[in-house]
Amino acid sequence: MEFSLAVRVYYEDTDAGGVVYYANYLKFFERGRTEALRELGFEQSGLGAQQDTIFAVRAIHVEYLLPAQLDDTLSVVTRIRLPGKASLEFEQLVVLENGYKILTTATVKVVCLRASTLKPRAIPEDILQAVEVYSAG
Amino acid sequence: MEFSLAVRVYYEDTDAGGVVYYANYLKFFERGRTEALRELGFEQSGLGAQQDTIFAVRAIHVEYLLPAQLDDTLSVVTRIRLPGKASLEFEQLVVLENGYKILTTATVKVVCLRASTLKPRAIPEDILQAVEVYSAG
Amino acid sequence: MEFSLAVRVYYEDTDAGGVVYYANYLKFFERGRTEALRELGFEQSGLGAQQDTIFAVRAIHVEYLLPAQLDDTLSVVTRIRLPGKASLEFEQLVVLENGYKILTTATVKVVCLRASTLKPRAIPEDILQAVEVYSAG
Amino acid sequence: MEFSLAVRVYYEDTDAGGVVYYANYLKFFERGRTEALRELGFEQSGLGAQQDTIFAVRAIHVEYLLPAQLDDTLSVVTRIRLPGKASLEFEQLVVLENGYKILTTATVKVVCLRASTLKPRAIPEDILQAVEVYSAG
Numbered sequence: 001m002e003f004s005l006a007v008r009v010y011y012e013d014t015d016a017g018g019v020v021y022y023a024n025y026l027k028f029f030e031r032g033r034t035e036a037l038r039e040l041g042f043e044q045s046g047l048g049a050q051q052d053t054i055f056a057v058r059a060i061h062v063e064y065l066l067p068a069q070l071d072d073t074l075s076v077v078t079r080i081r082l083p084g085k086a087s088l089e090f091e092q093l094v095v096l097e098n099g100y101k102i103l104t105t106a107t108v109k110v111v112c113l114r115a116s117t118l119k120p121r122a123i124p125e126d127i128l129q130a131v132e133v134y135s136a137g
Numbered sequence: 138m139e140f141s142l143a144v145r146v147y148y149e150d151t152d153a154g155g156v157v158y159y160a161n162y163l164k165f166f167e168r169g170r171t172e173a174l175r176e177l178g179f180e181q182s183g184l185g186a187q188q189d190t191i192f193a194v195r196a197i198h199v200e201y202l203l204p205a206q207l208d209d210t211l212s213v214v215t216r217i218r219l220p221g222k223a224s225l226e227f228e229q230l231v232v233l234e235n236g237y238k239i240l241t242t243a244t245v246k247v248v249c250l251r252a253s254t255l256k257p258r259a260i261p262e263d264i265l266q267a268v269e270v271y272s273a274g
Numbered sequence: 275m276e277f278s279l280a281v282r283v284y285y286e287d288t289d290a291g292g293v294v295y296y297a298n299y300l301k302f303f304e305r306g307r308t309e310a311l312r313e314l315g316f317e318q319s320g321l322g323a324q325q326d327t328i329f330a331v332r333a334i335h336v337e338y339l340l341p342a343q344l345d346d347t348l349s350v351v352t353r354i355r356l357p358g359k360a361s362l363e364f365e366q367l368v369v370l371e372n373g374y375k376i377l378t379t380a381t382v383k384v385v386c387l388r389a390s391t392l393k394p395r396a397i398p399e400d401i402l403q404a405v406e407v408y409s410a411g
Numbered sequence: 412m413e414f415s416l417a418v419r420v421y422y423e424d425t426d427a428g429g430v431v432y433y434a435n436y437l438k439f440f441e442r443g444r445t446e447a448l449r450e451l452g453f454e455q456s457g458l459g460a461q462q463d464t465i466f467a468v469r470a471i472h473v474e475y476l477l478p479a480q481l482d483d484t485l486s487v488v489t490r491i492r493l494p495g496k497a498s499l500e501f502e503q504l505v506v507l508e509n510g511y512k513i514l515t516t517a518t519v520k521v522v523c524l525r526a527s528t529l530k531p532r533a534i535p536e537d538i539l540q541a542v543e544v545y546s547a548g
Contacts, residue, residue, distance in 0.1 A: 011289045011290060011291065011295060012289070012295060012297065014289050014290035015285045015286070015288050015289065015290070016285060016288035016289070016290070016292045016293070016343070016344045017285065018290045018292075019290070021285060021286060023286065069290070070290045
């Protein structure tokens with residue numbers, strides 16, 4: 001299963017080349033991961049306060065295939081792989097909604113930390129079980 | 138009548154003070170104006186290409202009353218005043234959705250330019266008539 | 275006296291209109307205020323930790339006169355007015371460096387808060403005395 | 412040889428986690444590449460207008476090792492590899508200036524396009540020769 005989030009392109013997202021600025025796709029990808037977790041009942045602000053847990057991006061690999069433009073409606077597609085006890089790997093796409101064209105792909109490795117100490121910790125069991133619904137494998 | 142747009146606060150919008158960064162409210166306000174125009178059938182990319190028309194912000198006044206925070210759901214409320222033939226004035230609010238609290242207010246003066254020359258021009262008649270639906274006065 | 279900070283325009287600052295995005299001037303203005311304070315020996319991260327003091331923007335008024343473009347070198351000019359015990363007012367300009375053209379002007383009202391409680395507090399005496407060097411009046 | 416650019420961390424760069432937001436390192440990396448090229452006499456705005464040439468990022472890989480914080484002074488280190496006629500590969504680091512700690516590393520693949528058609532083109536000979544000064548191999 002995968003999670004899909006609609007994202008509209010505004011002037012704030014574009015640059016003088018007339019297309020979405022390359023760093024801003026990382027904002028789209030993060031919105032997709034955040035809403036995928038929220039759909040499962042987990043909010044990042046709540047996790048930090050109640051479970052002493054934050055997620056931090058450890059590595060990203062992004063391929064820019066085709067540019068997005070002003071007023072485009074995009075779809076951010078998110079799947080989760082579960083490589084270990086303390087980290088998650090996301091596979092994400094930005095797709096042009098009315099053309100089924102893949103514009104950008106990302107692999108994002110996220111680690112789980114204690115909010116209080118910023119030391120690695122195991123992913124809480126309830127999150128691990130919940131995110132399996134987006135598992136690619 | 139007024140136009141309301143829901144906006145979610147993500148990490149991208151916040152700063153190390155733990156709240157939404159002051160410049161980022163201008164992104165929210167622009168999303169509100171853009172969607173208010175789109176609701177009436179006008180897209181900024183289409184206006185530039187087909188009607189040789191762009192809108193440019195000439196002045197803003199923003200009051201920051203209360204801070205927005207990560208995961209908040211905000212509502213951007215947009216009304217339009219019509220002070221002249223070549224400019225529009227917007228009155229906008231950012232409101233906390235579950236508390237009816239006004240967080241930020243803005244007055245935004247937008248001028249109408251020819252896309253080809255960047256010289257002032259009269260607002261096209263069809264836009265003028267359409268935006269009256271959001272008119273405050 | 276006034277404080278001047280050189281700022282270069284990169285792709286990140288521009289939008290699909292080919293010019294600097296209107297919200298991004300607020301970043302330039304904040305860099306100017308931050309470096310003006312740093313020049314006097316005050317760092318915002320240090321103020322929060324050691325003096326329980328943060329500054330928060332309460333209101334801005336910005337006039338957009340002429341657009342800045344990719345690769346432009348800008349100068350952010352900062353002066354301070356001292357209207358009260360708990361707030362500062364900055365007058366700021368963005369100027370095109372090789373043309374002495376004023377592109378954007380801002381009036382920024384900043385309030386002084388306790389970092390721990392976010393309640394208003396008097397501006398610490400050493401800061402008040404120091405910023406008088408940038409005083410416009 | 413390598414090119415080094417000093418970058419200061421402002422509120423605009425940080426997020427509610429208290430550290431630099433992960434997408435914003437891509438801005439720092441782009442400033443580094445831009446200034447490395449400018450040092451050699453090439454400005455992106457000039458390339459587009461005079462040589463019908465733009466560079467577009469095709470892929471990035473970023474490793475986030477340690478976080479940067481408000482008021483940090485960073486150094487963006489840029490080296491260039493020359494894998495082909497129509498693309499450049501950059502190796503970049505963000506280093507904490509007063510600690511010689513590597514915070515973030517990036518490999519960035521940039522392709523050369525005609526500005527008028529957005530089709531791939533060979534990198535102009537004068538640029539190819541000039542960038543060899545930053546060549547890692």
